[in-house]
Amino acid sequence: MARIIAIANQKGGVGKTTTCVNLAASLAAMKKRVLLIDLDPQGNATMGSGIDKYGVERSMYDVLVNRAPVSLVARHAADSGYDVLPSNSDLTAAEVELIEVEHKERRLRAALIEASGSYDYMLIDCPPSLNMLTLNALVAADGVIITMQCEYFALEGLSDLVRTISQIADSLNPELQVEGILRTMYDPRNSLTNEVSNQLHSHFGEKVYRTVVPRNVRLAEAPSYGIPAMYYDKFSRGSKAYMALAGEIIRREEKLAGSAVHPTAGDPAPVPAAE
DSSP states (O other): OOEEEEEEOSSSSSSHHHHHHHHHHHHHHTTOOEEEEEOOTTOHHHHHTTOOTTTOSSOHHHHHTTSSOHHHHOEEETTTTEEEEOOOTHHHHHHHHGGGSTTGGGHHHHHHHHHGGGOSEEEEEOOSSOSHHHHHHHHHOSEEEEEEOSOHHHHHHHHHHHHHHHHHHHHTOTTOEEEEEEEEEEOTTOHHHHHHHHHHHHHHGGGEEEEEEEOOHHHHHGGGGTSOHHHHOTTSHHHHHHHHHHHHHHHHHHHHHHTTTSOOSOOOOOOOOOO
16 A cells, blocks of 8 residues: 655645655655655646646546546656656646535545555645645655745745645545645755754654755756656755655664564664765
8 A cells, every 4th residue: 555645744845745755756666656646736746757737648637527537647758767746737626616515525536545645755846825726636645745934934834734634534534644744945054044954853753754845956957857866967956855855764664664573673764865
């Protein structure tokens, strides 16, 4: 069964799509079977994976309104190494159509369960708002990776999102939890960055990933070529950071899986991106 991870934050511009695309590529490079689910009508994760959102015959719209199963909609991103459930502006119509549908918040979960045996990881790129599409993602997910910049207002938004995740866990998805908090566009030279980072560690402890994603021009350039950063410049700091993140996620999962039988003393040392 696949582990389903939603990558979310109601704030835009904090690296959700960049993380989804590059984490998918990094996990695939580690021989994991990965499905990227683009749940944002902007379709940026689709385009960033090398798939033309304007040229797809079927999209996430068809999955959510039960017109087609995941197996028929998924496209293989050959240059990126993983499968994609593509998205485009049609997805906006799905949100409207779902309003009057029974169990509308469980549509994505039902669709993904059918295909979960074909993958090790399913990564959901959520839209930058807490709407019906995001609700579907959180009901379907086992965990949530929250991407955030280390800025003052980001902490307030983080509190709101964690509260929403807790409410959904109480009412709709008891398995849902915060998988981890990923600090993006990280600049250790900034005193506010360090202050906010310390607050995150104080409040969330081991939930904060040791890996940080630095500000990196290669990460910004790669989407225009329709490939993840690791295939654009594998030696860039951004590429190395996402490979480190993929390794950290896999180690955490292995540790949790074996902790009942073989308790461990702690996580291995952090693998920060090279400066």
